[in-house]
Amino acid sequence: MADSSVEIIEGCRLPVLRKNQENEDEWPLAEILSVKELPGRKLYYVHYIDFNKRLDEWVTPDRLDMKKLQFPKKEAKTPPKNGLPGSRPGSPERDVKRKAESVSLASQVSAVTPVSSLPSSADESQASVFPALRDSSFSITPREEHQPLAALTTNGSTRRLIPPQPGRKRKTCGGTDEDSQDSSDGIPSAPRMTGSLVSDRSHDDIVTRMKNIDCIELGRHRLKPWYFSPYPQELTGLPILYLCEYCLKYLKSLKCLQRHLTKCNLRHPPGNEIYRKGTISFFEIDGRKNKAYSQNLCLLAKCFLDHKTLYYDTDPFLFYVMTEYDSKGFHIVGYFSKEKESTEDYNVACILTLPPYQRRGYGKLLIEFSYELSKVEGKTGTPEKPLSDLGLLSYRSYWTQTILEILMNLKPDNGERPQITINEISEITSVKKEDVISTLQYLNLINYYKGQYILTLSEDIVEGHERAMQKRHLRIDPKCLHFTPKDWSKRGKW
DSSP states (O other): OOOTTSOOOTTOEEEBOEEOTTSOEEOOEEEEEEEEEETTEEEEEEEETTSOGGGOEEEOGGGBOGGGOBOOOOOOOOOOGGGOTTOSOOOHHHHHHHHHHHOOTTTTOOOOEEOOOSOOHHHHHHHHHOGGGGGOEEEEOOOOTTOEEEEEOTTSOOOOOOOOOTTOOOOOOOOOOTTSTTOOSSSSOOOOTTSOOSOOOTTSOTTTTSOOOOOEEETTEEEOOOSOOOOOGGGTTSSOEEEOTTTOOEESSHHHHHHHHHHOOOSSOSSEEEEEETTEEEEEEETTTTHHHHHHHHHHHHTTOSSEEOOSOOTTEEEEEEEEEETTEEEEEEEEEEESSOTTOEEESEEEEOGGGTTTTHHHHHHHHHHHHHHHHTOOBEEOSSOOHHHHHHHHHHHHHHHHHHHHHOOOBTTBOOEEEHHHHHHHHOBOHHHHHHHHHHTTOEEEETTEEEEEOOHHHHHHHHHHHHHOOOOOOGGGBOOOOOOGGGSSOO
16 A cells, blocks of 8 residues: 655654454554665564554555555744754754664663553552551451452451342452463453553654564574564674573574583573472572673563663672473573562562463462562562563462462351451462552452441352462472572672
């Protein structure tokens, strides 16, 4: 549909043909980020408006709908301030150039602090709706269809519940989304995988808005990066970037990789192996002692994490790398990082399961491991927020399963209905109280009924949870964890 008589420039918007999840044609609006001249044709790098950046791609002219082409709007020029030259606004071209010059691709190799990806104001505001719930007591009753399971009162006491009136239906949160990332419990609904759940970042540097690596070969896997990562610029034009799967060093050719493997003595991540069960192991890596590995890990992770700020200094962070073992060595599956000292009780800074291992339960295993470390440390923890779309989905699913598992396993005490408080749930799970409350609210379990807070578990919720737990085969065994927490406050500069 491209009209050769009209020149398409960067910033133009128009519908672009793409395949959706059902492999059907659709024409979402897209923005042209870059134009590439090739012998005999042009390619256009497009970002689909209101879709996640990982779907950005190079397209051919025949996929463009020129009939609805929108040229970029020109910004209104403001008169010089006090008539002085030099007070005029800078041109967009000069601004882009200045931004590009300020990006040091090599110096951004580094550690890990996530920046906003998903607006968390909803979760945070929800957690503050019922501040009294933090110390409230739950009274658990036998479950029946649409019958309240627990009563909460703000003064810590409990009252007998009045069964709902016959015929009155309560709103429940059911349904199953089997295709969601690490979520088979059928309780939290999955974010729209083709859409954007992140804030608008159209103001970002044009350089960092475009994927710069075509393909990465890591061991037996070839990975297609989702986002920009600041690898050295001379490597970004290669058809394939080769990585040593043990030390994560990047190399420009297969021959260089083969030569490197004859010299690389590693067959597992550096650092201490603190967990092993079956073929799954976790290694603890100090960002100060193993700086090169930590920086290479962050470069790889940046290919699949959009909203991250990279710092050259990895010293303040610990990295926990999950691996799968076979006869050739320990192969990286995913990782999470955490600050050595967190003033806000963060137990995860960044978390990632590599694409070949996604949708197999490894994401929840990483999350569960982070909370097991918090239990050993005697703390409650929470991930740095806001979370990415896939991160939020995995955490909500984990919190849901963990909390429901506790509520459903409570047993009557001396014939009385069992009771539990928000504080007790938090202490048992090491999940922060705000996350417990926001999860209960997200599931629509908390209601206010005749002067008291009611916790309602419908049969849909119960059955969905039971189905999910039957499918969840990977679990952390605390007996296999050999971890001694360190007091980093007494260690000076780490």
